[in-house]
Amino acid sequence: MNTHNLIGIEDLSASEINKILNLADTYANKLKSGNFKSDRLKGKVIFTLFFEDSTRTRTSFELAAKRLGADVVDWAPERSSLSKGETLSDTIMTLNAMGPDAIVVRHKEYNAPRFIAGLADCPVINAGDSYREHPTQALLDALTMRRRFGKIAGLRVAICGDIAHSRVANSNMILLSKLGAEVHVIAPAALKPEKFPAPGVKAFDSMKEGLAGCDVVMMLRNQKERMASGLVESDDAFFRDYGLTYEKLAFAKPSAAVMHPGPMNRGVEIDGDVADDKERSLILEQVRNGVPTRMAVMDLLLKGKL
Ligand code: NCD
Numbered sequence: 299m300n301t302h303n304l305i306g307i308e309d310l311s312a313s314e315i316n317k318i319l320n321l322a323d324t325y326a327n328k329l330k331s332g333n334f335k336s337d338r339l340k341g342k343v344i345f346t347l348f349f350e351d352s353t354r355t356r357t358s359f360e361l362a363a364k365r366l367g368a369d370v371v372d373w374a375p376e377r378s379s380l381s382k383g384e385t386l387s388d389t390i391m392t393l394n395a396m397g398p399d400a401i402v403v404r405h406k407e408y409n410a411p412r413f414i415a416g417l418a419d420c421p422v423i424n425a426g427d428s429y430r431e432h433p434t435q436a437l438l439d440a441l442t443m444r445r446r447f448g449k450i451a452g453l454r455v456a457i458c459g460d461i462a463h464s465r466v467a468n469s470n471m472i473l474l475s476k477l478g479a480e481v482h483v484i485a486p487a488a489l490k491p492e493k494f495p496a497p498g499v500k501a502f503d504s505m506k507e508g509l510a511g512c513d514v515v516m517m518l519r520n521q522k523e524r525m526a527s528g529l530v531e532s533d534d535a536f537f538r539d540y541g542l543t544y545e546k547l548a549f550a551k552p553s554a555a556v557m558h559p560g561p562m563n564r565g566v567e568i569d570g571d572v573a574d575d576k577e578r579s580l581i582l583e584q585v586r587n588g589v590p591t592r593m594a595v596m597d598l599l600l601k602g603k604l
Contacts, residue, residue, distance in 0.1 A: 302602060303415045303422045304595055306431035307472040308495070314604060315437070315473060318594050322441045325590035329365070340367035342399040342600055347414075348425070349375050349405040354560055354585055355425050355434070359402050362592035368600075371398070386410075390417045400600055403427075421599040429463045429524055435559050436469035438591040440477065442584050443514060446555055451478030456508050456550070458484040459518040459540055459567045462491045463525055466559045467518060471496045484508035486540065488529045489520075505540060509549035516557040517542050517567045533566045543569045547578070555580050 307315070328334040344363045348356050360370045373393065380389060393401070394417060401418055403411050404425040411424035426432040444450055455474055461467045461483050474481050475496035483490070484502045494501070502508030509515060520530055530536050547554065556572055556579045564570040573579055598604040 302599060302604070303411075303424075304433050304599060304604075305411050305415060305422070305424050307433045307436050307469045307476070308431070310433075310473075310476075312476045315440070315476060317604065318437055318591070318598060319441055319444060321594035321597060322437065322587070322591040323445065325593045326441065326445065326587060329586075329590055335365055335367070337367035338597060339363065339399075339600055342368040343397070344368050344370050344400045344402060344596065345393055345398040346370060346372045346425075347375075347393075347401060347403045347405075348372075349403070349410070350426070352404060352425070354588055355404065355432075358585070358588035359423075359425060359434075359592050359596075362589050363596060365589065366593055366597060368399070368596070386413075387417060390414050394418045394420070400596060423595060423599065426465055429465050429468065429521075431469045432465040432559075433469050434588070434592055434595055435466050436473040437595065438584060438587045439466075439470055439516070439557060439559070440473055441587045441591050442557065442580050443479075443555075445587070446580060446583075447513060450474065452480075453513045454480045454482065454511050455514040455516060456482040456484055456512045457516045457518065458505065458508070458542070460489045460520045460525070461485045461518070462489045463521040464518050468495050470516065471499055475499065482508045482512065484540070486530075486536075505542075505546045506549050509546065509554075512550040512554055514555050514557060515542060515547060515550050516559075517562075518559070519561060519563055519567060533563075537566055541565070541567055541569060542572050544572060547572060554578070557581065557584060559584065 363370045398420050400421045402423045402425050405427050408428040408430050411427050415422040457467050471481055472495050481499045558581050
């Protein structure tokens, strides 16, 4: 990679993705066997800037940084001078002047992480922007699949629901295609993007056709905050046609695993019993894998090893 930032999966080669996943896998094993703590990033200071709400991503970046011995400064827009009329670029230049070793940013604007990277002297990590990219989510999803199936290449993965407004879907389509998985997207016409970010993605309208032969069924939330009103008829109608129930899961392989980046809306895109199924559902495993994945990303970027 010719930059020291992680803005999108689109900037990574397959070998760079595998390098991150290999280290993430090592960290996942270490975390599993006890309360792992290292001083690999001791003395480093990481700023987290979340301009949009977050539960999993913000917490796991913080935990990952602390597990590696770094200090975290969490900056919140609602408690900042943005409310006094300071521009985003002045805010970033101000924070940059304090000398952080990395900046983690989530923003609703398409180009915000790249814009911030242009102003900062340290690595910038995108924690989700607009509907475009959420690279660490796709990496933790890939780690979860790899640990479950032992590989990514050759898996058939269905990504279902609100594809058009999902940065998770976008980053996953790019990553999975780069690593040789077969990607199906299943969505009603109104929630399907006009074009896909990766070659070879196959689009379906029906869960029955799209789920056939799938190893992984990844469900997405309807992101109403980014949607024009009226795109989805009603939650009940959506659940009837696209909500993942045991009945629809039976269209996939008997060994198929269920994934969801969270936050979930039970009874809309997924049935609660399916989400809680200890055999089939990897949803909490995805959350767990967020920490080692972000440890690997910060380790490699801050050490200049990516
Ligand atoms: C998602 C996000 O914020 O991009 N969640 C996450 O980070 N795990 C998906 C969503 O908001 O639906």
